[in-house]
Each structure stands twice: as C-alpha cells, then as structure tokens.
Amino acid sequence: MIFTIAIQCILLPIPADGIPDRKPARDMRGPDPELTGNRNETESGSYKKTIVRWVATVYRRYMSPAMSRGCPCHPSCSEYMVQAVIRYPVPVGIILGLDRLLHEAGEIKRGRWIETPSGPLIHDPLENHIFWWDDDCD
C-alpha cells in the first residue's frame, strides 16, 4: 500500500512514454522494450523505469520487511506494479497495481500455487489480468 502511494505520488506527473516528434507513442498494449530487446527506447521511458526501480528498491529494502510477512503471490505486489508501470502508461500501471492489491486476497483461495526459491507462492502474473484486452467486447 505504501509502495503504491509512493509510486502514485512520484510518477503521476510523468507523461506516458513516447516522444511524438521522434516516433509514434507505443501501443498501450505493446511489449516492454526491455523484455523484447528493443533498444529504441524513449528517454522518458528510461527515466520512468529508473525511478520506478529506485522506488521499488527503497520500498523492498527498508519498508517491506518492517510492514508485512511478505506477499503471498509471485511476482510480488511491488514487482507486479513495477512491471505494470514500466510496461504501460503510469496511470494504467497504477490501476493495475491497485487491482492486484484488491484481488490478492481472493487469489489465495482461487490461484494456482507454485514452488519458488522463496517457498510455495500463488502464481499471479500480470498477463493473467490483461489477457482480455485483445478480446472482443462481450
């Protein structure tokens, strides 16, 4: 929660990545250039990524250990939000991160448990909650 608030405060003023003069804005559902190996990354995207990673590191190192026993999901809620914010425009990423906080409790009952180096966790990747973006509207 604290991490979400920090992200919300720091990053909301940052525009969605993409500099219109140089190249068209990336598709909202487009893949992360870091994941796809695309090096034609915009400067604001890189700036955003650096800040998000920095906030996440501070949160994980100093705040998370004092606040909770740890996230029961894999990836963790902070990593989930980092992925979402890096991959999509900041407001969309934040909404996805908050959605994770809302559905986390239910996933304990519904989700699929997997074995990870840090013990059994619920597998709940970002893709599980955006898969329908490409579907036709019901």
Add this chain to the structure above:
Amino acid sequence: MTAIKCWPFLILILIPVAEAAAGHEADDLFAFADHLDEKHEYYRAVTEYMRFIFLYPEDSRSQECRFRICRSYLEGGRLDDAVNCLIEFLGSSDGDDLALSARYSLGAAHYCLHDYPAALVQLELIPEKSLSITGRNAVTYSRLWCYLHQKDFRSAYALAGMFDPKPTGYGPVNTTLSRTVAELELLPRRKPALAGIMSAVIPGTGQFYSGHWEDGALSLLLNALFIGGIIHSLGNDHNETAAVLGFFELGWYSANIYNAVDSAHQTNRRQWERHLDFIENTFGSPFQPIRY
C-alpha cells in the same frame, strides 16, 4: 609376388564387407537418433538425424530423418522452427504418408502457437480417403478443438456429430461429445461491462456478481472508508485532507471498476477452461499421434 596377385581378390571380398559395415553404421545411427527421440532428448535427436542425412544422403530413410527433425522441434517446443521445417519438408515431399504426417504435425504446431485458423487450413488439406478410420477421427477431433478455441460452436457441433468417440479417462461413459459441445455454448457467462457498471455505481457489487466475494468486500470497504473520510473532512472544513484523500480514492475507485471487469473475465475463463479440461479428460487430447 603372390601377395600382389591376391590384391584384386582381396578388394573384391572387402567391398561387400565394407558396404555391410556402413549399412550397420547407418542402422545404428538411425536407431540411436530414434532412441534419443523416445527419451525426449529432442535436440540431441535432431543432431543425430542431421548427422544421418549428412553421412547417408542417398539412404532411403534420409527423407524420414528430415521429417523427424521437424517432429523433434515440435515435441521439444521450438514451434516456430517446427513450422518452418515442416513447410520446407512439405515443399519437397511427394504426397506420401510422411507428407500426411507432416501436414498433421504442421497443424499441431499452429495449434500450439494458438494460430487456430492456420491449424484448420492444414487439417482440411489432409485427404480423408488416405486415412484409416482412427486417423480420420483424430483429424476430425483436432479440427473440432480448433473450432472450440475459435468459439465456433456450430462447426464444432457439426463435427462432433460426424463421429462418436468413446469416452476415455475418467469421464462419465454415457457422455457424448455432441452434448458436451452443445453445453459449452450454453454456459452462463458473466457480462464484464455489467460488472464494471455495477461497481461504478456501488463499489464491490461487480465483484460480487462475478463471484469474487473477497475482492468485492475489500473494494467496498476501502472505497467506503475513503469516501467517508472525504465527506468527514469536508464537513469539518479540512479541504486539503479531503483533496489528498480524493486523490487516492480516485485510484481505488478506478481499480475497483477494473477489478470488477477483470473478475467477470476471470470467472468466464475459469469456467471455459474447466469445460475444456473435462472434454480433454473424457475424450482425449487433440492431435494424438496417428497411423496411416
């Protein structure tokens, strides 16, 4: 002097021996590659099949090796390589049983890549006359699965009626495929738009509608707390506090609507996957290996 005179005879004797030895080596190499394939060492098998083709290009089994390389790619999960390999193989084959297997495998590769229209095209190109009844049923059943994934229930139902596969696995014996496919179309589906609207009006109700009770309760509680805080702050002339709470409430409110829509999609997907699992467990998986 006598030894020199014997050379031609020795050579005549050694040539068939050498040929036989080479034949044995080819057999051994082929058997070893097959062995690796059976042991699921697909990429090592590919290397051995390639070695066979390199060493014995004129051997009658070299074409089969080419097909097995493609199949090993498919089994090993290198689907794009499998597709390219099979297309190349089909371009050089002459419509024999291997070509039929290759087309079937190409359909399987497209299916695994979730490219169901392309899988259907390949399956429909397989001439039914050249197949045994079992093979024909396997092709029809695989086509049915492609239609199911495309949510083309009418075509899937028509195919299910064309043959009557016996239930395998742990499914009920009296279940018929046609009936199961018909039931799929009639599955009650949650409407994501309705769930979103419900949660926009009263946070959490869209999640309740989708059966996600925990998400709904949390959403209702959080939004109620933040809205209550805003109202309380405004009532006490704490406008700055109300603005800060409103800023965060905007995030929770938006996430609540997204969560409601996502819940409906999640419920529909889980239901759909459960039914597909039932079909698979009862009637078997698509793209089972077939014999001609």
